[in-house]
Amino acid sequence: MIVAFKRPPTAQEAVLEELRRAILAGELKPGTQIVQDAFAERLGLSRVPVREALKILEGEGQVRYSPHHGYFVTELDVNELLEIYRIRELLESEAVRLSVPLLGDEDLARLEQAIEDMAEASGRKDIVALTAANRRFHFSLFEPSGMHRMVRLIRQLWDSSDPYRSLYFGEPVHRDAVDREHRQILKAARRRDSEGLVHLLDEHRSHAIDELKKILGEEAS
CATH class of the missing domain: 1.10.10.10 (Winged helix-like DNA-binding domain superfamily/Winged helix DNA-binding domain)
Incomplete structure (x- = not known):
């Protein structure tokens, strides 16, 4: 062997x-x-x-x-957060529209496994493992697009916003919300519903932004 x-x-x-x-x-x-x-x-x-x-x-x-x-x-900044998420919205929506017709059973299996890995990491309160599994989930939607340069740009934006994501996952209520949202996203992926996926991902980002703005506002005060 x-x-x-x-x-x-x-x-x-x-x-x-x-x-x-x-x-x-x-x-x-x-x-x-x-x-x-x-x-x-x-x-x-x-x-x-x-x-x-x-x-x-x-x-x-x-x-x-x-x-x-x-x-x-780097200290966390709401304006930077909004800019990063706006650029992500533009790039990720395009990547998903290109990916959906190309999604295979292996891609769907990776999405499902990432959800289970996140649930396990959440139970252990392992934010590092949780964040890694969350990234695997999302990039399992982007990578089938075949747009390698675009995916690389999205990855750079994710690198820049990891400290925000870590802050968000620190709260159990947020981890539970992400689990529910990911399972809805997986259902849309199974249906190969590209516009439904784009809509769910927009809501997913929007919920994170709203909660992070609250957290950062509380820390500033």
């Missing part, structure tokens, strides 16, 4: 993965300074891959650089 070779991550990829996990898990909160030397020492690496990973996250908008001070986790 031949076992598929799995390339180990580079030091930069390992740091990037850990930084993303720490931000999603709320260990690195918005506004927190990321001390490069301390983070490198924690992972047993040099400072170089940490700096490279931070530059990638800066490009995504997840961290910001302040001259003479260093890198900080």
Whole structure:
């Protein structure tokens, strides 16, 4: 039996993965300074891959650089959230319309499995696993479109908004709402109802925006 070779991550990829996990898990909160030397020492690496990973996250908008001070986790902003979700609406609607005629049984199975994985992660209060399963669910709808550049742009927008998503999933009532909405989306996908899917996804994003605006408003006050 031949076992598929799995390339180990580079030091930069390992740091990037850990930084993303720490931000999603709320260990690195918005506004927190990321001390490069301390983070490198924690992972047993040099400072170089940490700096490279931070530059990638800066490009995504997840961290910001302040001259003479260093890198900080980006603070959450309602206007930024609205802009990201508006661009997502435009791109994701087009991707779904292109995907629906091409959806196969394997795609539907991935959607269903992602829902079950989210429910399991929610029960464990594992926000990192929950967020990963949520991403698998949505991209199982986008990727069959075959529009690789468009899907890559959508993925970049998701990277930028992961801290918001993590905040949203922190509340059990929101996790329950997402589960209900995802199951309705799956039903529409099974019917190959492209316009119904677009409508349900619009509502899905709108509900998240409304709740996040409340959360961010409460934190600001």
